[in-house]
Amino acid sequence: MRRLAFFATIVFVLILLGPPDSAFAKEPVVIGSISPLTGTNAVQGNDMKNAEQLAMEEVNAAGGVLGRPLKILFEDTESRPKGGVDAAHKLVEVNKVPVIVGAYSSGISVPTGEYTNAQKVVQISVASTSPALRKIGPYFFNSIGLDEVIGTELAKFAMEDSGAKRFASITVNNPFGIGIEIWSKAYVEQHGGEVVTLVRYDERKPDYRAEVERLFSKKPEAIFFTAYGTESKLILKQAYEMGLTPPKGWWADYLTMWVNEVIPETADGIKGLECGIGFGRYDHYRDAYVKRFGKEPATAFGAYGYDAVWLVALAINFANSTKSDDIRKALFPVSRIYHGATGEKTFDKDGMQVTDYYVRYITKAVTDTEAGKKKLTFAPYKK
Numbered sequence: 001m002r003r004l005a006f007f008a009t010i011v012f013v014l015i016l017l018g019p020p021d022s023a024f025a026k027e028p029v030v031i032g033s034i035s036p037l038t039g040t041n042a043v044q045g046n047d048m049k050n051a052e053q054l055a056m057e058e059v060n061a062a063g064g065v066l067g068r069p070l071k072i073l074f075e076d077t078e079s080r081p082k083g084g085v086d087a088a089h090k091l092v093e094v095n096k097v098p099v100i101v102g103a104y105s106s107g108i109s110v111p112t113g114e115y116t117n118a119q120k121v122v123q124i125s126v127a128s129t130s131p132a133l134r135k136i137g138p139y140f141f142n143s144i145g146l147d148e149v150i151g152t153e154l155a156k157f158a159m160e161d162s163g164a165k166r167f168a169s170i171t172v173n174n175p176f177g178i179g180i181e182i183w184s185k186a187y188v189e190q191h192g193g194e195v196v197t198l199v200r201y202d203e204r205k206p207d208y209r210a211e212v213e214r215l216f217s218k219k220p221e222a223i224f225f226t227a228y229g230t231e232s233k234l235i236l237k238q239a240y241e242m243g244l245t246p247p248k249g250w251w252a253d254y255l256t257m258w259v260n261e262v263i264p265e266t267a268d269g270i271k272g273l274e275c276g277i278g279f280g281r282y283d284h285y286r287d288a289y290v291k292r293f294g295k296e297p298a299t300a301f302g303a304y305g306y307d308a309v310w311l312v313a314l315a316i317n318f319a320n321s322t323k324s325d326d327i328r329k330a331l332f333p334v335s336r337i338y339h340g341a342t343g344e345k346t347f348d349k350d351g352m353q354v355t356d357y358y359v360r361y362i363t364k365a366v367t368d369t370e371a372g373k374k375k376l377t378f379a380p381y382k383k
Contacts, residue, residue: 028071029064029322031312032091034102034112035126035305039079040203040230043260044104044299048126049074051285051302052101054292055309065316072309077103077112079228084108085115092119098324099124101308104301105228106130107174113140122324122331124308127301130175134350139328141347143308144275144301145356147176151183153358154253154273155191158184158222161271161360161383162248165193168220170211170235172227173200180226180253196220201231208235212242222248225270232258232267240266255361255378256299264365264374271362271381276300276342279357285341307340314338 033052036045052072059070073095075087084103091097092115099122103109109128116123117137124141125133131146158164167188171177177200185195196218201211212235215223223246227235239245240263252258252272259267276282277300285306289297297303311334316322319330335347346354362381365374 026068028069029066029316030071030073030095030097031309032088032095032097032100033072033074033305034077034084034087034091034100034108035074036079036083036104036108037074037076039077039083040228041079041104041257043229044127044257044301045077045079047298047302048102048104048305050293051289051297051306052309054285054289055306055313057292058288059310059313065313066320066322070309070313072101073097077105077108079105081108081111084112088112088115088123092116092121098122098322099312099327101305101312102126103128105174106133106176106179107172109133110136110175113137116140120324122312122328124312124331126305126308128176130179132175132179134352138351139324141331141351142353143304143311143342143345145353147179148183149356150253150273150275150358151180152187154180154224154251155184155187157271157273157360158224158249158251159188159191159193162222162251164221164248166219166221167193167195167224168197168199168215168218168222168246169195169224170199170201170215170226171224172231173202177226180224184224195224201227201235203228203231205231206234207238209238209242211235212239212244215239216244216246220246222246223250225250225252225272226254227252227258229258229261233262236262236266254300255363256301259363259376259378260298262376264376267363267376268365269363271360273358274300274361274378275356275358276303278359280339280343281341303341307338307342307345310340311335311338311345 035048077084104127106128109125113136117139171181250270314334315330319326360381361378363378368375
C-alpha cells in the first residue's frame with residue numbers, strides 16, 4: 001500500500017505541476033514562512049528553513065506553481081511569541097502573502113494563528129501540537145499530530161516499559177507543554193498510576209535548581225520531560241550535578257527538540273518518542289537534504305515543513321488560484337492524496353492531522369573517535 005501511495009503521489013504531483021519551464025519568465029508566487037532562526041530554538045528553526053527551501057527547489061524543478069516559480073520569504077520568530085506575531089504582521093501586511101508556513105512552538109502558533117485567521121490568510125503550523133490549535137479557525141492548519149496523540153503514546157510507553165506507577169512531570173509553561181502534561185497524566189491515571197508532582201517551568205531562566213528539587217520532592221519512580229533545547233541542557237545538567245535520577249528513568253517527547261544541544265552524560269539512557277522519522281517518503285527527503293546541505297537533518301520537524309510547502313504548492317495548482325480562500329479549500333482534497341516525507345497528511349474538518357507516526361527511542365552517550373569527546377545519539381528502542 002505504501003508503494004502504491006508513493007506512485008499515486010508522483011502521478012498527482014506531475015499532473016498538478018505540469019511540465020518544467022526552466023525559463024520562469026513570470027513573476028514568482030510568494031508565500032511566507034515563520035520559524036525560530038535565532039534564540040532558544042534556532043537549531044530547530046534553521047533545520048525547518050532548510051527543509052522548506054528544499055521543498056521549494058523541488059517544486060520549481062518540477063515546473064513551479066501555475067507556471068511560475070514558487071518563492072518563500074523567511075522571517076524569524078526569535079523563539080518568542082512577540083517575534084512570531086511581528087513576523088506574521090510583516091508577511092501579511094507588507095508582503096501580502098496568501099499563506100504562511102510555520103511556526104515552531106504552540107506558544108507562538110496560537111497568537112500568530114489567531115492573527116492570520118482573522119486576516120483570512122492560511123497558516124500551516126509545522127511543529128506545534130497543542131489541542132488549542134484546533135479551535136483557532138478555518139484558515140489555520142497543522143502538519144503534525146497534536147499533544148493528545150503523543151502525550152497518550154508517551155505515557156503508554158513509560159508504563160508498559162518501566163512498570164512505574166508513580167510519575168512526576170516537568171514541562172515548559174506554554175500551550176505545548178501543558179497539553180503534553182494533561183494527556184500523559186490522564187493516561188497514567190486511567191491505568192492505575194498517579195502523577196505525584198507537576199512542574200511547569202518558564203523559559204530563559206538562568207537557574208532551574210528549585211524546579212528540579214520540587215520535581216524530585218515526592219520521590220517519583222519515573223519522570224515525564226518536555227523541554228526546548230536551551231532549557232533542557234540546563235535542567236538535565238543541574239539534575240545530574242545534584243545527583244537526582246528517577247529510578248525508572250526519564251521519558252521524553254520529541255527527542256530532537258534537545259538531543260543535539262544537551263551535555264551527553266546528563267541525558268544518557270532517556271527513553272522517548274520521535275515523530276515522522278522513517279515513515280512515508282522520509283528516505284527521499286533525508287537523502288535530498290544531505291545532498292543539498294551536506295549534512296543529516298538536525299531534527300524531525302524539518303520534514304513537516306517540507307511537507308507543508310509541498311501541500312501549499314499542490315493546493316495552489318489544484319485551486320488554479322493564489323487567493324487564500326481558494327488555497328484553504330483545496331488543502332483538504334490535496335491532503336488526502338499527498339503522501340509525504342512524514343507519511344499520510346490528511347486534514348480533518350478542523351485542519352488538524354487525522355494521524356501521526358511515532359517511534360520509541362533511547363539515547364546513548366558515545367565517544368566520537370574523530371573529535372575525541374562524548375556525543376549523544378539515539379536509536380530505536382526494543383525492550
